[in-house]
């Protein structure tokens with residue numbers, strides 16, 4: 488029976504506890520070992536640290552519980568995406584990527600996949616269905632796209648892409664399994680950067696791949712074992728700890744984003760706000776239909792580059808930094824990386840600070856940035 492998010496979160500806290508024997512440690516032990524005691528026939532046992540590790544197993548059990556699907560850990564979000572590409576694509580294949588999604592996925596395709604004879608095209612997330620999917624082996628969606636926060640209809644993309652014979656991959660980093668469930672909507676594979684909200688403490692890079700298709704997971708597992716892009720046990724241990732509080736952090740972050748987005752939109756210093764939770768946002772209706780929450784990322788456009796930099800730099804409760812999903816609120820001007828957004832566009836990653844204290848600091852910084 489599928490669990491609702493609350494039940495899924497509640498059970499997550501007890502996955503490990505259910506199997507403990509008397510005297511076992513309640514907290515997950517960190518296993519740093521390349522070797523395992525292995526006399527005689529090695530079949531069915533842990534063999535070598537590149538193949539498996541007990542700390543990975545514990546984390547992957549949690550990820551799998553959250554995704555309702557087998558999951559594999561990777562040393563970063565990009566390692567997860569590239570494992571999917573290298574394990575499943577071959578010369579002559581063509582893939583479709585979002586033109587407004589995470590930039591590195593396009594650069595990787597351009598620099599390395601094309602050399603292997605794998606072509607790619609890009610399309611804006613907001614009109615991702617236009618043009619159909621004929622000729623593609625793989626269709627890769629990222630919704631809400633980072634940083635534009637446009638969204639696309641995952642179920643409709645999956646239907647049309649499957650009819651055209653393509654595999655559908657969803658980068659679910661911005662929403663986490665609590666905020667959106669691409670596999671339930673028809674995607675074949677989820678990839679995510681657990682570097683962001685799932686780990687949550689801005690101290691570890693990590694990623695995962697999840698799929699209910701056994702052949703896909705076997706190919707991705709084989710790729711990881713053979714290519715050697717494996718996670719460190721300590722990183723896995725930290726993400727395991729982070730996931731224990733993901734639900735409470737994510738709820739707070741989304742609640743606060745929902746509270747402050749309309750206030751930002753009403754502030755005279757703000758030219759425009761993108762947030763799927765705002766009733767006037769172009770993403771709103773679809774977001775209500777396919778997302779569990781509206782997320783914790785808010786895009787706001789201020790008058791100019793200078794105003795935006797002043798706002799980010801002067802707000803006492805905003806950490807100026809790239810990346811997102813930490814316990815602390817952070818922000819940056821995305822145009823500094825060449826994203827196709829307004830010079831005054833700020834991506835705000837709402838953290839876990841108490842809502843009204845955070846808003847007071849943001850409002851004060853907005854007032855100051857404009858005077």
Ligand SMILES: *Cc1c(COP(=O)(O)O)cnc(C)c1O
Nearest residue numbers: 563564565589633660680682693
């Ligand atoms: C950060 C991010 C990634 C890459 O994750 P890393 O852990 O930095 O490799 C991929 N997709 C999205 C949407 C991201 O935000």
